[in-house]
Amino acid sequence: MIKRLDLPPYTIDPQKHSRYDERQTVFMRRFWDRKASFYGKEFRENVGEIIACDSPGYSRLDFARILAAWTVHDCFSDAFSWKRLGQVDPSMIKLGKHPVPDPALMSKQVKETARMYGADLVGICELNPKWVYSHDRSGDPIEIPGEYKYAIVMGIAMDKEAVMTSPAFPSAVATGLGYSRMAFTIACLAQFIRNLRYSAIPMGNDTALSIPLAIDAGLGQLGRNGLLITPGYGPCVRICKVFTDLPLKLDRPIDFGMAETCKDCNKCATACEVRAISFEREPSYEVACPSNNEGILRWAVNADRCYEFWVENGAACSNCIATCPYTHRSAT
Numbered sequence: 278m279i280k281r282l283d284l285p286p287y288t289i290d291p292q293k294h295s296r297y298d299e300r301q302t303v304f305m306r307r308f309w310d311r312k313a314s315f316y317g318k319e320f321r322e323n324v325g326e327i328i329a330c331d332s333p334g335y336s337r338l339d340f341a342r343i344l345a346a347w348t349v350h351d352c353f354s355d356a357f358s359w360k361r362l363g364q365v366d367p368s369m370i371k372l373g374k375h376p377v378p379d380p381a382l383m384s385k386q387v388k389e390t391a392r393m394y395g396a397d398l399v400g401i402c403e404l405n406p407k408w409v410y411s412h413d414r415s416g417d418p419i420e421i422p423g424e425y426k427y428a429i430v431m432g433i434a435m436d437k438e439a440v441m442t443s444p445a446f447p448s449a450v451a452t453g454l455g456y457s458r459m460a461f462t463i464a465c466l467a468q469f470i471r472n473l474r475y476s477a478i479p480m481g482n483d484t485a486l487s488i489p490l491a492i493d494a495g496l497g498q499l500g501r502n503g504l505l506i507t508p509g510y511g512p513c514v515r516i517c518k519v520f521t522d523l524p525l526k527l528d529r530p531i532d533f534g535m536a537e538t539c540k541d542c543n544k545c546a547t548a549c550e551v552r553a554i555s556f557e558r559e560p561s562y563e564v565a566c567p568s569n570n571e572g573i574l575r576w577a578v579n580a581d582r583c584y585e586f587w588v589e590n591g592a593a594c595s596n597c598i599a600t601c602p603y604t605h606r607s608a609t
């Protein structure tokens with residue numbers, strides 16, 4: 278049963294919590310953190326040896342599919358632009374700003390539009406500045422102008438059958454396709470909002486933490502595996518978002534019992550080949566590695582071990598998605 282809440286279903290210690298610095302992710306620490314076991318390691322660096330072993334699901338063809346799946350995400354950087362793409366159509370200038378007398382109707386229309394562009398889930402929340410990164414991956418501070426009051430948060434469902442092959446390469450094709458579909462969807466939705474003569478900042482994993490925003494927007498809850506668990510697709514979704522000043526009605530967060538379910542289910546922890554996921558029954562404020570942010574009550578995932586496994590595997594792993602009962606229940 279899904280309950281609608283007045284407050285998000287997470288607990289933060291404001292004394293310990295601060296905005297996350299994107300340079301703390303394992304993907305950036307590998308460039309600067311000399312203490313990290315994966316310092317200087319690119320997670321695809323062993324792929325030649327892995328392909329040479331000729332194991333099923335680890336062929337050169339599979340690997341070519343992974344890289345190609347990322348094409349739109351990696352080669353269409355304009356998707357993440359804070360400014361409109363191309364010239365404004367003169368007819369849009371004449372039409373002026375779209376009046377929004379009914380934010381609830383506007384929210385419904387935005388959600389319909391996001392689904393047209395490829396979103397499988399859409400929720401809207403107030404933009405909580407504490408989820409915005411303090412600095413981007415280059416070390417530049419991030420400040421979102423105050424007029425961006427809303428976050429439109431979208432879930433892009435991944436190919437469940439491909440994810441089930443994890444940790445073999447076809448599961449990483451599903452990951453790459455999820456990211457490319459994210460780039461396509463946010464770029465189109467941001468342009469739609471700009472055509473109504475409002476502002477839009479589209480983003481994937483950059484600029485702000487996706488999972489707490491998705492929880493705030495009512496898409497799901499945090500799982501033991503450190504991922505967003507949604508009622509419809511489990512953790513088998515990628516998350517992207519668009520910040521905007523377009524007046525919208527907010528969604529409420531949801532509770533469908535994940536916290537209790539995860540206490541009695543260790544399937545993701547058991548499936549993780551490097552024990553990166555906690556087996557503790559209760560969540561805590563303990564962190565598991567330098568990439569974890571302080572001050573959040575949860576099961577912290579050891580992202581260092583996770584990344585080390587990706588290096589060993591030659592590709593992203595999705596074992597903790599593939600084994601979650603909520604992925605199995607999903608319709609995709």
Ligand code: SF4
Binds near residue numbers: 549582587596
């Ligand atoms: S992605 Fe794989 S290695 Fe990383 S936490 Fe999940 S199961 Fe473990």
Ligand code: SF4
Binds near residue numbers: 543545546601
């Ligand atoms: S596999 Fe079980 S413990 Fe892990 S996130 Fe899913 S429900 Fe929670």
